[in-house]
Amino acid sequence: MTAPPRSQSPDWGNEEEVDALVSLGEALIIAILERAPMETIKNMVADGAPLWFQDEEGTSALHAAAYVENAKLMTYLIEEGAIWNSVDNLHNTAGDIALSFNNETCYNIVRDAGIRSDYVLATAELILSLLSSRSPPADSSLSLVLKATDTTAASSSETFLTSHLSFTKDEYGQEICLVKVSDNEEVGVMMGWERGIMQETVHKLCSGHENFVDGLKILNVGFGLGIIDTMFQSLPTPPSLHVIIEPHPDVLQRMRELGWFDKPGVKVLEGKWQDFIESDALLGAGGFDVVYTDTFSEDYKDLREFFGHVPDLLLGPESRFGFFNGLGATNATFYDVYTQVSELHLSDVGIDVEWSDVDVVEADGDRWGQTREYFTQRFYRLPVGRMRVSS
Numbered sequence: 001m002t003a004p005p006r007s008q009s010p011d012w013g014n015e016e017e018v019d020a021l022v023s024l025g026e027a028l029i030i031a032i033l034e035r036a037p038m039e040t041i042k043n044m045v046a047d048g049a050p051l052w053f054q055d056e057e058g059t060s061a062l063h064a065a066a067y068v069e070n071a072k073l074m075t076y077l078i079e080e081g082a083i084w085n086s087v088d089n090l091h092n093t094a095g096d097i098a099l100s101f102n103n104e105t106c107y108n109i110v111r112d113a114g115i116r117s118d119y120v121l122a123t124a125e126l127i128l129s130l131l132s133s134r135s136p137p138a139d140s141s142l143s144l145v146l147k148a149t150d151t152t153a154a155s156s157s158e159t160f161l162t163s164h165l166s167f168t169k170d171e172y173g174q175e176i177c178l179v180k181v182s183d184n185e186e187v188g189v190m191m192g193w194e195r196g197i198m199q200e201t202v203h204k205l206c207s208g209h210e211n212f213v214d215g216l217k218i219l220n221v222g223f224g225l226g227i228i229d230t231m232f233q234s235l236p237t238p239p240s241l242h243v244i245i246e247p248h249p250d251v252l253q254r255m256r257e258l259g260w261f262d263k264p265g266v267k268v269l270e271g272k273w274q275d276f277i278e279s280d281a282l283l284g285a286g287g288f289d290v291v292y293t294d295t296f297s298e299d300y301k302d303l304r305e306f307f308g309h310v311p312d313l314l315l316g317p318e319s320r321f322g323f324f325n326g327l328g329a330t331n332a333t334f335y336d337v338y339t340q341v342s343e344l345h346l347s348d349v350g351i352d353v354e355w356s357d358v359d360v361v362e363a364d365g366d367r368w369g370q371t372r373e374y375f376t377q378r379f380y381r382l383p384v385g386r387m388r389v390s391s
């Protein structure tokens with residue numbers, strides 16, 4: 001049985017009360033699965049059947065309603081306080097169950113509940129600090145919560161920037177950059193399998209740009225393996241200005257060894273984007289045709305803060321903005337919700353986003369299966385933002 005949110009907590013000291021709640025919760029789930037009339041379900045909820053309750057398999061009333069594809073009931077349960085993002089023992093939300101039945105209506109009910117709750121809670125820093133774009137898999141909604149207190153290199157900038165990085169090749173020959181998060185666990189800071197995403201990102205950000213033939217002015221935040229920067233440099237007309245912001249000493253050392261500090265038109269700003277975002281070193285460039293950001297160990301709160309600066313960084317309405325869209329990418333519903341949330345927040349700062357899908361499975365097969373722990377979806381949703389032109 002899963003613990004209820006604190007606000008709905010029963011008095012755990014009273015065993016009889018707990019048993020009664022468990023019985024009510026179980027009976028509600030059974031009634032829903034047996035397709036009992038709506039009135040019966042409403043009476044059970046009114047009599048105190050807890051919507052937070054999950055049975056031995058992690059099934060909640062909302063999961064049960066998704067199993068019987070009852071959209072009206074799902075809407076009612078969410079209105080009554082059912083938790084949109086509770087996951088069962090197989091890590092599926094009710095939205096994932098609806099998806100498995102190909103039921104778009106039911107899926108959208110859960111997704112929209114997620115968007116509403118996250119959007120409303122967007123100012124609550126606690127919630128927004130739960131996700132980082134390249135985090136190890138979230139086994140449950142609880143593990144998302146625990147990220148708030150995660151001080152490993154995967155979630156804490158401070159730890160990451162003082163951790164040693166190893167640049168190596170795996171058994172398939174793909175380039176990888178790894179950081180230790182515990183004595184026996186390493187996570188990928190950047191992986192070669194993302195090359196396809198980076199290639200498509202460069203294409204969407206640069207092709208057909210009106211300043212393309214003169215050489216674009218490009219800002220990239222986060223060098224990593226330098227995959228996207230190498231692609232920017234390989235454009236038919238190389239960038240007229242290519243600013244790279246990178247804080248990690250090991251990455252900077254590698255950039256030096258690879259000659260990035262001596263490339264014509266390349267300017268490396270050594271530090272975090274937060275150190276430069278309002279500086280002359282950056283704003284003195286007079287605006288960029290292309291801005292891209294892909295950092296590590298930062299959370300959605302940081303990304304959202306960056307969104308707020310993008311209008312000052314773009315040169316004009318033709319300029320394009322992209323970011324690595326890896327939030328919640330270990331679960332289809334979470335990924336969809338956070339994709340929509342970022343679109344809403346970009347809209348708040350006057351940026352409209354166009355999305356396109358990159359099939360990461362077709363491109364790479366299952367070769368990088370184990371290493372791709374922070375991105376388990378088939379389709380990467382690639383964002384390209386532009387300043388809204390008011391008419």
Ligand SMILES: C[S@@+](CC[C@H](N)C(=O)[O-])C[C@H]1O[C@@H](n2cnc3c(N)ncnc32)[C@H](O)[C@@H]1O
Pocket residue numbers: 157189190198221222223224225226227228229245246247248251271272273274294295296297298
């Ligand atoms: C995922 S990698 C970027 C990969 C890159 N897109 C590529 O194509 O290889 C993330 C990089 O962001 C850097 N980084 C982390 N925090 C940062 C910050 N606050 N500002 C700028 N860069 C940051 C990391 O040191 C790392 O080099």
